[in-house]
Amino acid sequence: MSERILSRRELNRALLTRQLLLDRPRLPVARALERVAGLQAQDARAPYIGLWSRLDGFGRTELTRALRARRIVKATLMRGTLHLVSARDYGFFLPALLPTLRDFWRRYRSGLGQVSGVDELAARALTFAAEPRSATELRAFLGGDDPWFFVRMHAPFLHAPTGDDWAFRRSPSLVAAEAWLERPPDTEAGGVVHLLRRYLSAFGPASLPDAATWSGLPISALRTAADLLPLKQFRSESGYVLLDLRGAPLPPPETPAPVRLLPPFDNLVLSHADRTRVVSDEDRRTIIRGGIVDPIFLVDGFVAGRWRLERGKIALEPFRPLPAGAEDALREEAGRLEEFLA
Secondary structure (H helix, E strand, C coil), X not given: CCCCEECHHHHHHHHHHHCCCCCCCCCCHHHHHHHCCCEECCCCCHHHHHHHHHCCCCCHHHHHHXXXXXXXXXXXXXHHCEEEEEHHHHHHHHHHHHHHHHHHHHHHCHHHCCCCCHHHHHHHHHHHCCCCEEHHHHHHHHCCHHHHHHHHHHCCEEEECCCCCCCCCCCCEEEEHHHHCCCCCCCHHHHXXXXXXXXXXXXXXXXXXXXXXXXXXXXXXXXXXXXXXXXXXXXXXXXXXXXXXXXXXXXXXXXXXXXXXECCCCHHHCCCCCCCCCCCHHHHHHXXXXXXXXXXXXXXXXXXXXXEEECCEEEEEECCCCCCCHHHHHHHHHHHHHXXXX
């Protein structure tokens, strides 16, 4: 039997429903983060906006309370970037990703020499950070920038929430993960299987190169994990093999998609090697430039422009003329987001 070929619109609607962007459900914050496999958090407000875009009735205090209750955490994870994930997922994601993160930072600093005894330094730093410490305190404790640079990617630290309305200040407080959380990390092998399952649930159907783009893990590790999961297989219109979880939703391609405003660095536009299921190659080059990923808006499920906040008001920048009714819907959505951000 030949494999079913999924059109671009079928992949788009699958992605939208799994990213909670077709309907806004009412979910606890930790469960929502598990459904979407985490949200990027380089920008302090981005995960708040990302959850507002996805959840019915979401309020800022919900996220801040969940952070302080340690049900969710902020940590360096996929692709070496900051993410918010549930505490449960962190216990699996960390051991899956930590070897790759360590190797990435070793290569990044390869021309600047190494720090000897990094394991011992990391153990000392984790003991010191049993309670939240500033980066300045940790640098001083370890004796300078170089040892702290290696240690912070070698050992599991979390960003501890502060008393701010948006939970995190520009200069973070860091705390040892084992001191902050009750559940110890899983084994690395179990972690990769869990991570791939979460990815496919949130972004599938997808190829192994797609999963590698999102996670930063080598395809070989993901292929081994895929062999341990009960998966089904499709093809893209370009001929790529797409994997998916059995029973995962595949809405009809004609399913209506409401307009949505998404924050900077949203994983919707970052989590596939082939991103045309949600953004054209031309528009991708406009919204993703080096390390910058613009806030964007969706019309009929696809990126149709970007937005910016100016003195409390949202300015919309469509990339081309909008279809009838879309501009009014976007302005209504923008007005609601302005109220949320005020």
